[in-house]
Amino acid sequence: MKKDRSLLVVTHLSQLLDLITGFGGFVVPLILWLTQRERVMAMDEHGKSIMNFQISMFIYAIICVPLTFIFGLGAIGLTIIAVLCVVFPVINAIKVNKGERPSYPLSIEIIK
DSSP, rough: OOOOHHHHHHHHHHGGGGGHHHSSHHHHHHHHHHHTTTTBTTTHHHHHHHHHHHHHHHHHHHHHHHHHTTTTTTHHHHHHHHHHHHHHHHHHHHHTTTTOOOOOOOOOOOOO
């Protein structure tokens, strides 16, 4: 196994592809994680945290959609989710570049 901090940073930042493609922020980190987890140190840990975050944000968004029609609060929830999906990949890419562990709050641990 090799140490490749730059690939870990790219993996975290690749989540921002959601802004361009709508789904690339899930697919690209998934492919990087699945293909590099045996080759790059800590990729398995980072990949799992990214996937858990992406899946959690998707679940929260699904919950917010009906709330938009019922209470109007869903729009606020979707806005918060959008901000979290932009801010935390950038923060964690910076952390990884410094050698720190990533942390994604509100993330449900689906993949262990």
